[in-house]
Amino acid sequence: MKLNKETVIAGIALAVILVSAVVWLMPAGLRQAPPLAGQTLDGRTLSLEQLRGKPVLVTFWATTCSSCIEEMPHLVELYRDLNPKGLEIIGVAMAYDPPDQVRAMVKQREIPFPIVLDTQERIAQEFDNVRLTPTSVLISPEGRIVHYRLGLLDIPKLRDTIQGML
Secondary structure (H helix, E strand, O other), X not given: OOOOHXXXXXXXXXXXXXXXXXXXXXXXXXXXXXXXXXXXXXXXXXXXXXXXXXXXXXXXXXXXXXXXXXXXXXXXXXHHHHHXXXXXXXXXXXXXXXXXXXXXXXXXXXXXXXXXXXXXOHHHHHOOOOOOOOEEEEEOOOOEEEEEEEOXXXXXXXXXXXXXXX
């Protein structure tokens, strides 16, 4: 059987895509998370390095995002249940969201986890240039990305994954 040039190239491209998908989706997570250093609403400096040894859910959200607002009570419940066992959640407010509006939403919704203002878009850029919300990234206690999700989270599945890390 004689292979033409296009078939060989397509085969190589498919192999590269499959290897990339396997590396990206491996349960242990191979990709190191970016540093995520930022200022919280209460003035603290927060970085992922400080949280090494804990699973961390980073959620990019906006006050004008209806899906983010719909998901927020579930994240608050997840945080209240699992933070005492070691989970940390960091909310990252998008650069286009006015800080006063973010503060008002955090107060109104009684969000207990730290919120970082990404006014320079630096954090969003470090996490694969996040543009759409909600986008959530689960980071293992070893600092590796194990789940990257655009859109609403499957909270029961996420809870199981996190409990497996605690």
